[in-house]
Amino acid sequence: MIKKLSVFILAVTLLLSCLPMMSVHAANNAIAKLPGNSNPLIDHKLGADPYALVYNGRVYIYMSSDAYVYNSDGTVKDNDFSALNKINVISSADMVNWTDHGAIPVAGYNNANNGTGIAKWASLSWAPSVAHKNINGKDKFFLYFANGASGIGVLTADTPIGPWKDPLGKALVTQSTAGMSGVTWLFDPAALVDDDGTGYLYVGGGIPNTSDPASIANPKTARVLKLGTDMTSIVGSAVTIDAPYMFEDSGIHKYNGKYYYSYCINFSGTHPSSYPAGEIGYMVSNSPMGPFTYKGHFLKNPSTFFGVGGNNHHAVFNFNNQWYVVYHAQTVSKAVLGAGKGYRSPHINKLVHNADGTIQEVQGNMAGISQLANLNPYNRTEAETIGWNAGITTEVSQATGGPTNNLDVTNIHNGDWIAVGNADFGSGGAKTFKANVASNVGGKIEIRLDSATGALVGTLDVSSTGGTQTWKEVETTVSNATGVHKVFLVFTGTGTKNLFNIDYWQFTPNTAGATRVEAENMTLGGTYAGKISSPFNGVALYANNDYSAYTQYFANSTHSISVRGASNNSGTARVDLQIGGTTVGSFYFTGTTPTVQTLSNINHPTGNQEVKLIVTTDNGTWDAYVDYLEIN
Structure with a gap:
């Protein structure tokens, strides 16, 4: 999210930060993800068209890079999708605390992404899908994306967070690909790697002729393609999926040996009740390439749950033997702007298959998923691993020792804070707290339990380190931090400048033993x-x-x-x-x-x-x- 937005959100709190060291009761408020809730997944930045990959005990969410676009007078205009040339990535092991892995600069055409774009032929990167496959004994990752509505590209990497490269130097799927004739919008890919290792790609959307009612009911603009063993080539010809009232947003998952193709039903024309406009419908087949039979719908338009609608985009996934659906809604933008204006944020809720294989209606809400596992505060925790926050943003960090595409938390002012859910200090409790910080100004970090005004268990003094990317580890003692608690790091200081940046933090236990x-x-x-x-x-x-x-x-x-x-x-x-x-x-x-x-x-x-x-x-x-x- 660009700095101009940060100033817009924080105008009032920055005025307050001119006062001398405010009490903790002046702690700023979260934007949309309130402490205790799990939706939206993040609110310090936006993310649309989410897709989930489960790997090595973590859920990775890949999203189109929604970001506020401004009129010449500085006001936010309706989303024109011009900022969608990157892919935002977050991940979590517990579905509450999400690590921000930054943005993949996908599009590189015409100097997009300031010349750092990976796919030099692509000007946009919409609606990502990611697949994992073990090839020749090595894990490989494949990021499929849409160059607007004109084609599908693919990037590859050895980890879920990169670094990424373009193996083809051109689009993987275009209108000239066998079987793609008649697809109105060639976008919204969804990838499936079947149990035998064969890959499939589901793409397409649109209405071929809006003046023809028959084309609305049966647009026949969805396709499935078989991928080569390398996952970066196409085998044979695409097969048409006759999805009734298909509009966009291909989705695919496998459950009990059946293949579930899901999609967003279009908004045009008069619909039978079984095809509700703007909702997610689904079809089932015994084969990954069909034919598919329509069975019903399972996710209403976001307007039903959150009072602001727009398009509906989803992905179904399984994590720790529970099914979920990730989707987007304009909850953060509504909280910031008073109206969504087309800017979207990721949400997750449970999805349930009935005994007969049908899918229950998902109940979208702000509560989301309860934390699945406690966080270990005695491990190094990246500061950009955030359950809830107020006021901050993240940025690319020059600190060493972190993950690929390491970020730090920045734009910190008096009363801002970050928090994580359910950290287990054990019965012995914590002895010290340390953080890796960089600063030209300095301030304090108040370590509080359960809320931004909760019990104060320690205070870390942060002095100037000589630069906002000159890093130093500082430490303080803590007391009375035992058991399971939310941990709030509340920032205090004076002036209007960024107080300091944080790379990571970590507690040490009282017991030197186990x-x-x-x-x-x-x-x-x-x-x-x-x-x-x-x-x-x-x-x-x-x-x-x-x-x-x-x-x-x-x-x-x-x-x-x-x-x-x-x-x-x-x-x-x-x-x-x-x-x-x-x-x-x-x-x-x-x-x-x-x-x-x-x-x-x-x-x-x-x-x-x-x-x-x-x-x-x-x-x-x-x-x-x-x-x-x-x-x-």
């Missing part, structure tokens, strides 16, 4: 992995590569690690411990009585590493129950 992570708070993966309440509150991992995982920051390279677990039978269950993708040892649990097993003096990489407990074989071993993991 850090315990409950298995039920980890990310689960595999076909049958699930939570249990007996013989303890934990997880069941079945002997077919089911796993539980989380990310741990290691300052040192040697630790002793213990796991409490049991077998689900009288036999012995083997649970492998992986750190950073390498197996460093195995735990063996015999019988159903829980025991604690320990691996001593394990050597492993430092920094942020994925810690995974995985049942890797069904070769005569038994399924395992896991209670917790403890690091000493």
Whole structure:
């Protein structure tokens, strides 16, 4: 979101920041995502046409780069989509705290994105879709995007957040691609990688002749194409999907062996009640290339839920054995401008398949999804990992040691704040808090629990570091931070300039001994992995590569690690411990009585590493129950 918007939003609070060190009761207000709610996913920037990718225990959301466009007099005009030449990316492990990964500068034609655009032939990047496939033993990621309504391009990367490259140097799908004749709008891609590794791409939309009522009911402008094994080529000819009243927004997911093609029903003409205008309809097939049969609709237009409508764009995904739909609504722009003006923001709500395979109507709301797992405050947390915020923005950071496309939190003024949900300090509590900061001005960070005016457990003094990208780690003591709490970092200072920037923050525990992570708070993966309440509150991992995982920051390279677990039978269950993708040892649990097993003096990489407990074989071993993991 450009700086001009930040000034617009914060006009009143910047005037207040001229006063000497305000009390915490002057903390500024969130824009649209209120503490305790999970929708919209973010409100410090916009994002439209969201698409979800689940990978390695995280949900990644890719979005068209909606950003406010201004009239010559400085007022915000209706969205003309001219800013949609990038793809915004966020991710989360818990569906509340979202890490901002910045924008992918996709379009590069005519010096778009100030010459940094990746696809030099493309002038726009609308409605992304992302797929993951293991090719020759290596994970690969494919970002499909629309160059306006004229064609589909593809970028590739080795991680979900890049860096990205253009493997073709041209569009993947155009009007001249076999089978694409008759498609009015060649946009809105949706990718599917089937169980056998074959990729498919669903595209299209529009009404071929608005003066012909028959073309409204059966526009026949949706297509499915089979992708080559490289995911960057087309095999054969596109096949028409006869989607009734199809307008735009192709979606695809697979459930119980059936293929669900979903799309936005058009707004034109007179509709039968089974095809409600502007809602998401869906069709089902036994084959990824059809034919598909219309079954109903499951997501009303955003106007039904939020009082402001516009187009309807969605993607269905499964995370930790629960189905969801991500969609956009003009909730942030309505809060900022008083009217949506066509600017959109991402939301997620649950989606439920009935026993007969039909889909229940989704209930859109601001509450969203409850936090799925507690955040570990003793791990390094990127400051741009945000549950809720007031006043701030994010920017590209020059700080080292962060993720690809590292960002920092900036535009910080007196009374602004950032917060995360459900951080688990444990019974021993936190001893210190540190943050990596850069500043020409300085100020303070008040560390508060549960709200911006909640219990003050520590205050960090931030002095000038000599520059807004000159980074220094500073630390302070904290007290009375135990148990599970929201954590609010409230910023105070004087003057009208940006007080400081923040790269990351981290607590240290009081106890020099063990850090315990409950298995039920980890990310689960595999076909049958699930939570249990007996013989303890934990997880069941079945002997077919089911796993539980989380990310741990290691300052040192040697630790002793213990796991409490049991077998689900009288036999012995083997649970492998992986750190950073390498197996460093195995735990063996015999019988159903829980025991604690320990691996001593394990050597492993430092920094942020994925810690995974995985049942890797069904070769005569038994399924395992896991209670917790403890690091000493």
